C-alpha cells in the first residue's frame with residue numbers, strides 16, 4: 001500500500017492500522033468470529049441467510065452467542081442448509097426454536113425472524129434484492145430494513161424482535177447490519193465473502209460496537225463519545241481518506257483487538273508495548289508523557 005494522505009497524523013494511523021492488520025492471526029480470530037457460520041457454505045443463497053442470521057446475534061460475548069448459533073445452524077443443516085430451512089420453515093419448526101434464548105431475544109423472536117425472511121424470499125427471490133444500490137449505504141440499509149419490517153407482519157414487535165432489525169433512523173450504529181454487509185460485500189479475502197457484487201465496498205460503513213468505538217477514539221478516528229450511526233459515519237469518513245475503495249478493511253483486525261480482551265483502554269505494559277497501534281494511541285501517548293499506568297505485573301490479578 002502506498003500511503004498518500006495529506007493529513008500526516010491520519011497517515012500515521014493508517015500505517016499502524018496496516019501493521020495491525022498484517023500481524024493479526026486471522027486463523028485464530030476466525031475461530032471466535034461469527035463469520036465462521038456463513039463461511040461454512042458455498043451456495044450464495046445459503047451464505048446470505050447464514051450471514052444475516054449469524055450477524056443478528058453478534059452482540060455481547062462470542063462465548064455466549066456462539067452456542068445458540070450452533071444449535072440454530074444445526075437445525076438448518078438438518079433441513080438442507082439455511083436457504084432450504086427458510087423456504088420450508090413452518091409450524092413443524094417452531095418447537096425446536098422455542099427453547100433458544102439469547103439475552104433479550106426469545107424463541108418467539110427467532111420464529112418470527114425466520115417467517116419474515118421466508119416472506120422476503122417468497123416475494124423477492126433473495127435477500128440481496130431488498131438491499132439495492134443507492135447513493136449511500138445508509139439509504140441501502142434503510143430500504144432493506146423497511147422491506148424486512150414490511151414482511152414481518154402487522155402484529156406489534158417485541159423488544160427482542162425489533163432488536164434483530166435495527167435501523168439507522170433509530171440512531172443505532174447498526175453494527176450487526178454493517179457487519180453482515182461487510183461479510184457479503186467486501187471481496188473474498190479468507191474472512192469476508194464478497195457475494196453481493198451489486199454493492200460497492202467503497203460505500204460500506206464501519207461496524208461500530210463498544211470495542212471498535214473506544215479504540216477508534218483512542219487513535220483519533222472520531223471525537224464523538226457515543227457509538228451511534230453518526231459516529232460510525234465519522235470513523236468511516238476518516239478511514240475513507242486512507243482507502244477510498246475499501247475503507248472498512250481494518251474492521252476485522254480492530255474488532256479482534258477489542259474482542260481479545262487485551263486492550264482495556266488503560267496502559268498495560270505487557271499489552272501496549274507490543275501493540276501495533278501504540279504510536280498513535282492516546283493512552284500509550286499519555287503514559288509516555290508521564291501519566292499514570294498499570295504495571296503488567298499487577299494487571300491480571
Ligand code: SF4
Nearest residue numbers: 263272275278281283
Ligand atoms: S496501545 Fe494499549 S490502550 Fe492503546 S490500542 Fe493498543 S492495547 Fe489498546
